[in-house]
Amino acid sequence: MNKIIQKIEQEQLKKEVTKFNVGDSVRVHTVVKEGEKERIQIFTGIVIGRKGTLLNAAFTVRRISYGEGVERVFPLHSPRISKIEVETAGTARRAKLNYLRSRKGKQAMAVREKASARKN
Numbered sequence: 682m683n684k685i686i687q688k689i690e691q692e693q694l695k696k697e698v699t700k701f702n703v704g705d706s707v708r709v710h711t712v713v714k715e716g717e718k719e720r721i722q723i724f725t726g727i728v729i730g731r732k733g734t735l736l737n738a739a740f741t742v743r744r745i746s747y748g749e750g751v752e753r754v755f756p757l758h759s760p761r762i763s764k765i766e767v768e769t770a771g772t773a774r775r776a777k778l779n780y781l782r783s784r785k786g787k788q789a790m791a792v793r794e795k796a797s798a799r800k801n
Contacts, residue, residue, distance in 0.1 A: 690736045695758045699765040704773030704792045708766040729778040770795040
């Protein structure tokens with residue numbers, strides 16, 4: 682029974698997944714259905730956490746919108762996600778950046794850029 686479930690999960694996995702880490706600024710392109718029409722909506726923010734493996738993998742993206750913190754959890758292998766773009770690579774010393782929730786203003790989005798990603 683377990684082999685059957687694994688085979689079904691392998692078929693559901695996306696072939697090409699963008700590599701990104703916690704602390705990176707990303708743009709997540711999601712497919713939104715409104716009636717019969719489909720459009721792509723972009724959610725931009727900082728990845729504050731990842732969890733799960735294989736088909737159960739998910740990541741949380743946080744941004745500040747009109748002074749309010751907005752978080753959204755995306756399943757990594759969802760067919761609703763058309764693509765993920767990494768805007769800037771950041772370094773984080775921990776797996777979850779929950780401390781960003783208590784910060785205000787620019788400090789809420791303050792994550793160090795990777796040294797190799799900096800522009801001189």
